[in-house]
Amino acid sequence: MNERTPPIDWLLDSDPAIRWQVMRDLTDAPDGAVAAERARVASEGWGAQLLAARDPDGQWMGGACFPGRGGPPAEGSQPWTSTLPAMMELYDFGLDPTTEAAREMTSQVAANCRWEYDGAPFFDGEVEPCINGRTVTLGAYFGADVSKVVARLLADQLADGGWNCWTENGATVSSFHSTICVLEGLLEYERARGGTPETRAARRGGEEYLLDRSLFRRRSTGEVADDAWLTFSFPTRWHYDVLRGLEYFRAAGVRDPRLGEAIEVVRSKRRDDGTWLLENTHPGAVHFRFEGGDGRPSRWNTLRASRVLDWWDRRG
Template sequence: MDEDVIEWLLAGDPAVAWQARRDLLGEPAEVVAAERARVTRDGLAAQMLELQGDDGYWGGLTYGPRRERDSVMWTLHVLLRFGVDPEAPEVRAAIARVRDGVVWTEPDGGRAFFEGAEEECVNGGVLSYASYFGALDVAGDELVDRLLMQRLPDGGWNCEPIAESTRSSFDTTLCVLEGLRAYQRATGTHDAALATAILTGEEYLLDRGLFLRASTGEVANPRYTSFAFPMYWFYDALRALDHFRLSADRPGGGAPDDRLAPALELLRSQRLPDGRWPAGPQRPTLRGWFVEAPEGAPSRWNTLRALRVLRWAEGA
């Protein structure tokens, strides 16, 4: 790792800096904790938390129209990816307001936010948030059971109705896997059905090299080769690699599977001459803010994520 690149990461938002200190530098726990505390005090996350309404909503929306990110669903996504401390008083208060006030609108029946909606990809995200922010008591077990029942014969998931597609999608499968792994990690469960579902979902992605068609070996979707932050429900190969990095702590985890090689080669190929990675398409967050550099410019988020994946994959 280039020292200039590390210094550049540390000079970014505290959300980037604290994760770089933990995942790239391996600094002492007290140093990492001090940097992490700045996330909800000095960083963009602090501004996001301040914009929550007393009713628990951001932007007055639970999920929002397809392209609208000024909502509870996607603000929690960003806060999780920022790694805000779930025990920080500001965060605990924000989650309490969500628990008490936010509900899903039709067609999802007015359920409380942490009870989840109908679509698998949405519920994968909700399960991730409930696991991270300590809200699994609302409906965590029920969400897991629902997702296990919705698994398709090929091992993954798809938000499209069965009448329209019986094949899994990369996007939905990864969203669900992230939620199931977060639940498994938060609860410490060794449930066999859950472990099997995670395994088959991961096999679905691994058998496709994380971004290739199983039938032809061609790129399944050009978007999967372009890395953007925040990810929201969108799939890309770097997001998938990060999932496998985080999954290495489970029984049977550890060294990277050989089938990750195409995705790792794709990741290395996008490294810029100065040791950074470029930004993908910009995606707005709360109030239309961008947390990412313009497309093609050096990206702190992609650089952080790429370096820690390669550090794991190369056994550093």
């Protein structure tokens, strides 16, 4: 088997959310076939199940992020069933934002969902950059106005180029977790709205923060900042890891030699059968699970890692 060739038949033997992305990114399928498969996300499989799990008012589990708690839960008890993580899963599935299902969902969330932090409307954002970055991703992709959140993120950028969810509590050094969430949001916003010189400059600052650290090292010592970042989960939630970082740079079209070490981390974890394992699943309540569990071959991680390596190896 060619080193860059994943087991396509195995990947295609899955949910429409995976199939259409495999067809688009790893095969020569015609655009019409890809679009037809993508359209099934709203009516079949995981996408349909998640849309059906909504409350009558269009939210999930009665709240934005921490329903019934009023704030972040204790470590290890994160709920992944509320509106923000559910919509992020639909974004990862590639639910077409132009479909009636997506438009209705977005309209209902805009009308009815409020942040537990201060009662502000969902698409006005919250206080933490990691939450606001994902809110911008969702608003930009699904067609809601998130300009207020973008303005806040620009104001919240730290001197080292990144962001940190603890800035309000005095943090002055950025976080990989917060920074990747914001970068993804700003990139989606630029795709939808074209961006501004300010958003592009902010993104470049955040990119440099990660690149200066080879995507996983401490700048001060060169040591691995967190061994967990060398393991690949899905969904990633708010957590950073090397594969998520590389997915961002692929999406942004940023090729930089400082990505090379991270690329080799991904390459080294490819198994002889062309698959990657699911690792480090983040604990917490979920509506349903997409894969068999940690330590088993993962279609999601195989898709994600394969297209990153394909992008990198075709550079030049």
